[in-house]
Amino acid sequence: MAGATARRWVAVLRSPLGILAVVLLTVLLGLTVLAYPLWHARAHTVVPAEILQGPSARHPAGTDLLGRDILARVLVATRLSVGLALAATGIGVAIGLLFGAATALSGKRFGRWIGTLVNIAVAFPNLLLALFFAVIFGVGAKGAVLAIGFATAPGFARLTQTLAAAVSGRDFIAAARIAGVGRVRILFRHVLPNIAEPLVVTATSAAGGALLAFAGLSFLGLGVQAPSYDWGRLLGEGLTQIYIHPAGALAAGLAVVVAALAFNLAGEVAARALSSHDARHGLRRSPASELAPVVPMGEPTVLAVENLSVSFPADEGFVTPVRGVSMTLRRGESVGIVGESGSGKSLTALAIARLVESPGLVRADRLDFLGTDLRAADSRSVRGLLGTSLAMVFQDPMTSLNPIQRIGRQLAEVAERHQRMNRRRAWDRAVERLDAVRIPAAARRARQLPHELSGGMRQRAMIGMGIMAQPSLIIADEPTTALDVTVQRQVLELLAEVRGGNQAALLFISHDITVVAEVCVRVLVMYAGHIVEDLPSAALLHDARHPYTRALAAAVPTMETDRDQPLAVIPGRPADPRRPAAGCPFAPRCPLATEQCHEQNPPLAAYGTAHRVACWHADLAPAVAPVTVSEGDLR
Structure with missing residues (x-):
């Protein structure tokens, strides 16, 4: 360099x-x-x-x-x-x-x-x-x-x-x-x-x-x-x-x-x-079954969120794009969040990580991480807890890594600040973590700048930064969106391996419900800032009970999709958080909507075993036919 x-x-x-x-x-x-x-x-x-x-x-x-x-x-x-x-x-x-x-x-x-x-x-x-x-x-x-x-x-x-x-x-x-x-x-x-x-x-x-x-x-x-x-x-x-x-x-x-x-x-x-800067692997394979291990219900709670809302000031008052979100993650558990763009997935993760700045306002009846109330004042102890026990993997590693600092230096900063290591020990620890996430020639790569690594290596380096300590929770926000399918698979396997080694909880955010179904044991479906369905990943593609969840699943092409037919889409436009509806937020786009749906917002209620859904007509959801685009619309 x-x-x-x-x-x-x-x-x-x-x-x-x-x-x-x-x-x-x-x-x-x-x-x-x-x-x-x-x-x-x-x-x-x-x-x-x-x-x-x-x-x-x-x-x-x-x-x-x-x-x-x-x-x-x-x-x-x-x-x-x-x-x-x-x-x-x-x-x-x-x-x-x-x-x-x-x-x-x-x-x-x-x-x-x-x-x-x-x-x-x-x-x-x-x-x-x-x-x-x-x-x-x-x-x-x-x-x-x-x-x-x-x-x-x-x-x-x-x-x-x-x-x-x-x-x-x-x-x-x-x-x-x-x-x-x-x-x-x-x-x-x-x-x-x-x-x-x-x-x-x-x-x-x-x-x-x-x-x-x-x-x-x-x-x-x-x-x-x-x-x-x-x-x-x-x-x-x-x-x-x-x-x-x-x-x-x-x-x-x-x-x-x-x-x-x-x-x-x-x-x-x-x-x-x-201004003339130039911008420019082996992973051990793990069986697919290891990507989403079943977690015993008796494991200790890592994250507990109740009635979380995030608001921002606007001309007409406050806009609340996230409202009433509740979830619990146990040690070793993997939970996915899916939904359209603007549904509140990433903002929920930022609120949990305390990254929503003023004038944004975060409220919650409960926001506990490893038994510590994150709603407390911005104290040194809370910052230290988040710095050592929470790892966040962002969507684009090129913007997640400081472009003018060497990879090893960025990883070493975590150990220097929170583990009180001297510069030499922290650097050695950084090289060790890069090697642990299967970056070849880790010692040499640690001395390089982010633009000198490929996209997959940068994402692995981000994961390595997250495990410099021993994280109890990994929040992965669209970690594979910018990667090709081969590197995507490697990153997913690496996340599973890291999570299995540390028994960390994983909160995985993605648009791709098929990836979420493979990686996670439980899935939260968000729409208009609400969780509209909480179900096991095994039921996501075949037994979802909310019309929105079934529409998301129907919109994903499979090997059996008829290529002569138009792709399925969800009609209408996503809900505007500035004008929240009185009833169910999905009602204007839902083929099952009745007068009750437009007037009353359904609660997230239990439906069978380990399944919750916010819909007045959950029993009718399997009858919902995918909506397709007509040939005239395509013209």
Whole structure:
């Protein structure tokens, strides 16, 4: 990886743009260091006999009102001009990062106020803000540095907010929160490193803007004061004699333009080099019967959920996409959740893992994990429990893993934080876990970045992260959706193997009811935020009693499906959580719906042995015929 990065930089630096940027930046920094000792005496020597002379071999840019060499003064001013511009840029970047990260550090309510202030400040041009702050901080170099720094900060803060918001929604941030990582550590370890590249590029370009702004303030008399001088002050002095001695202003103006160009070209080169990233097994087979072992009813309870609801504020009040969900998982048990997109499956899992942030509101009559009430305040003990005993496998491992951290480092963080291992022991543990999930050459793979692994390997690495400790509950949210069928089978077998080894409970979420029927012993069917059926997986495809469950099963093609006939579909549209129906939420789409269904929502009631269903006509469900699309509709 280091070699690939070096090659990218070499390729960019060898381009015409890269060569020009390197030459200009080298000359600029060389003059910053060497110009003062080399030309200081010449720049300050007053020669009355040579006042206001034009360009000559002795004075290439002429002399000023005191007979001093203008070119020497321009060269000597490089140190002060560049130094003050970099100082102002540093202040602007520091303040911008602080305000830009305020949302992540302080919560959304205070963050919104900060965001509003930043948006107001961004609406004003930088130079106008600089003039405003220059009046506040006073005339002089110190006041100008602060003024330009404060004027640069809003744009940098806005960029930081935007980039951080995009990264904060990624699954690897959620995984870090499950592991109990605090806000400050998440910000500096996971968020800022992932947005560092555009921030570095912007900061480099901002230095050129700060140089121009500083020259402008000094030109107006608000910046560097006599006897000190920078390019802006020299430009102002030269403009007083521009009609009789234009070379005096030209030298200082040319220095400002060239220096700003050097910084901007350096930013462009960095942008090209940093934006050219390239994005790029054996498993032991287990019998199908091992994928869903039967769990004795006497096993201890791992998760107990009663009447769980999740709400979000909206214009018309609160919208509740998950309502009244109850479930129990015992040690070693595998429970699946199926349903259409938007039925509340993933949101239920996020609520259990305490990943629903404000303004989302999670309520439950009971939410116990290993005997601990998860409704309690966000205490260190609860974070530690979730970090060591709850493993979450997300749908897309590319967004679940931090793209700029090596795989082994991400796994080792769990052991360092919760098992108090030193870095070396944690790394060894990470390699051991990668080997346990059947990643070949685990020691080498641990040193690679996520994009260097295949999709199947990344998913196995996510499972390896989950078993760094000894999880009692594994929540797998669509873990095989983005994988081909061969790798999908391997991941399912791996989950079964891990669960069997730790006797962990598994909550498996998927759209594919055939996969759920194979992996799980019990299935929860969700519709419109409700659990409408709870049944053994053996009955899912052949003895479901809710019309919605039977419609889901009918919509899955099998080897016996008549290819000459249109595929079965569920008519109508999914329920809108903003407008919950008074009766059964599936009634508008149900072929068995009666007046009672439209007026009364059926409870989730027992139906036979180990079977519950929320339907007034459960006995009639087997008579429901699959709905098909007509040939006219297909046209």
